Amino acid sequence: MATYKTMSFHLETERLILRPWAESDAAEFCALLSERGKGTPKVDHIRSAIAKLLTETAATGIALLPVHRRAEGDFIGYCGLITGRSTVEEPEIAYELFQHAHGRGYATEAAGAVLGAAVATGRKRLWSTVGAWNTPSLRVLEKLGFERDHVSTDDSGEVVWLTRSLP
DSSP states (O other), X not given: OOOOOOOOSOEEOSSEEEOOOOGGGHHHHHHHHHTTSSOOOOHXXXXXXXXXXXXXXXXXXXXXXXXXXXTTOOEEEEEEEEOTTSOSSXXXXXXXXXXXXXXXXXXHHHHHHHHHHHHHTTOOEEEEEXXXXXXXXXXXXXXXXXXXXXXXXXXXXXXXXXEEEXX
């Protein structure tokens, strides 16, 4: 098994800062998840989820990171690498932003920074899985050079699997 460098957990772009989770992110993370339309998770549950994310980060060397706008300082979502439906060797890139932050290029900017961080770990390939209905997310991945690999189906419908080779 290949060994990889630990991903950088502090990423900055022109407009964004990505950094490790803090317990203080729990309420805003709850609000983001509530936009999915499946109710609002309890803050205690999300605090536990954040603790689990931090434990996974320590074990895997990859991270899902909160995204903040640099000028405003506000939490607008998350972006990072996860094992999700893939592996530590070939992780998935994942992101989700508040609806008010959509359409401004933030997802592309954050995911581009995470892509650079993934390259620096020495990995050779990333995956992403996106609901077939999610055209904006598919567009972000296309801009970043991801290509469709195959389609599967789960409880929420068709899932598009995309992949990107890393230099």
